[in-house]
Amino acid sequence: MPQIPVWQLPEFEDRSDSSEEPAWLVVFLFPTEDEERDQFMQQLITIDQDWPYRPEGSPRRLLQVPWLMDTSVSSSIICSIVKRAETSESMIFVDEQSRTDNSVILVHYDESEDAFQTVRAPINRANMLLVAAAGEDICIDGLVSLPENPEEGVLITQRNKCSSEESIFILESMTGDEIQKIETALLAKGLHDDFFTWVDVSSKLESPDMEGLIAYFESEENEFRTPPSYFLAVDREAVRITNLPAEKQKRECPIILASKDGGRLSFGDELGDTHSRINLGYGFQALGIEEAINASVNLSVGNMDFEELAPGPEYVYWLGYQAWVDQNLDDYEDGEKSFDCAWVPGQGRIDVESYE
Structure with missing residues (x-):
């Protein structure tokens, strides 16, 4: 088994x-x-x-x-x-x-x-x-x-400091200067430097994206660690925009916001009341820096749901649920x-x- x-x-x-x-x-x-x-x-x-x-x-x-x-x-x-x-x-x-x-x-x-x-x-x-x-x-x-x-x-998994709600995961290899630029941009928008921890997992991912990150969460290395309920992440696109001269930056540095609530499937009764739920994976969306900061604060205190903060998310699923998702989720969402x-x-x- x-x-x-x-x-x-x-x-x-x-x-x-x-x-x-x-x-x-x-x-x-x-x-x-x-x-x-x-x-x-x-x-x-x-x-x-x-x-x-x-x-x-x-x-x-x-x-x-x-x-x-x-x-x-x-x-x-x-x-x-x-x-x-x-x-x-x-x-x-x-x-x-x-x-x-x-x-x-x-x-x-x-x-x-x-x-x-x-x-x-x-x-x-x-x-x-x-x-x-x-x-x-x-x-x-x-x-x-x-x-x-x-x-x-x-x-039975135990929470590790390395996967706290205040983590910002680095998905692709970056230089110290590149990380510093992103951190400076975050601090300029109001994120306190004691609010988050940088977690560089770039060398441990099969692919430098959310699919690679969730596979890392499920790897033997993390089998006794509980993945965070929500987190921020940065990828190569964040570095690319940050490295551009200010006059050429047509949009703000994107910060990925991810939450288990975005991948939640709820079950209800005939009266419409929810009785149970399963977290199939994560919902995630790239937001502007200020949006991402505000969203993470709201998630930390439970002021708003992920769906309110990220209206157009993508999804990534735990491996064990992927087969069911591929076969059924579209029908479920369509009713x-x-x-x-x-x-x-x-x-x-x-x-x-x-x-x-």
Whole structure:
């Protein structure tokens, strides 16, 4: 199984203040086509009619989180996903084994024990088992053991000073004088010299551009470092313009602003509320110096979203998501594909469009 950095795993919204009855999140751990995923979801809202001593209550609606990477992972990754989730609600995990024996893994947070209970259960009993566990009618723990450490299948990354939010990455080899010219231009526009750190990665990139930089972030050299949420970068074009005589500079030195939020894909329910998200990569755009400085300040304090600061970005994606992006993203952005839906017992799949 491949090792997946923790910062590439799904993230979940805190929906504790929602007026709706909590829904179970269904997280897939292997790539699926729409048809196969729909089959799993339908089974999860279908009650086993031959189940003796079936718990009381009604099954709940389900929200799906598809696995968009091009390879599946071991169920050991569940531990890391649960630990970083911003929700204490129960979750259902569908893994490769689910294909062969129609079972899924349930994770339920037991408030009384302040611990997570886990069990592998038949797919058409999973929903009601979580309902019973939420009502404290049963304890589901003990039938499957999830590893305490996530070493198999996932890497826990730690932030390095070299990849802080205040970094300016040098993408192509530059002389000291060239870097000084760009730094002087930045300082002249109001950037404090203690606000950023120059990080010269030019000798480590396969190509002197954003594609080369994201490949470097994913390299073995950085496997224990978390890439920054946003950053600035300069390339050869910045040097070319800076080296021109002032009278020949027809535009300002371009500074690249990049943010993970620009590469974010969000999933919602049939009501249009977001429940989870995946950062597929980075959105980036070359801005003027003052624009770039103001944008980085606004991102640092959370005043504005990346989409507001960079209205016409380009994108670069993590390697594991590239295959899905190439095949699906255009349709998703055009509205032909949508993960904004819910699966409701007795009704099936409800999309935003049909709900409205």
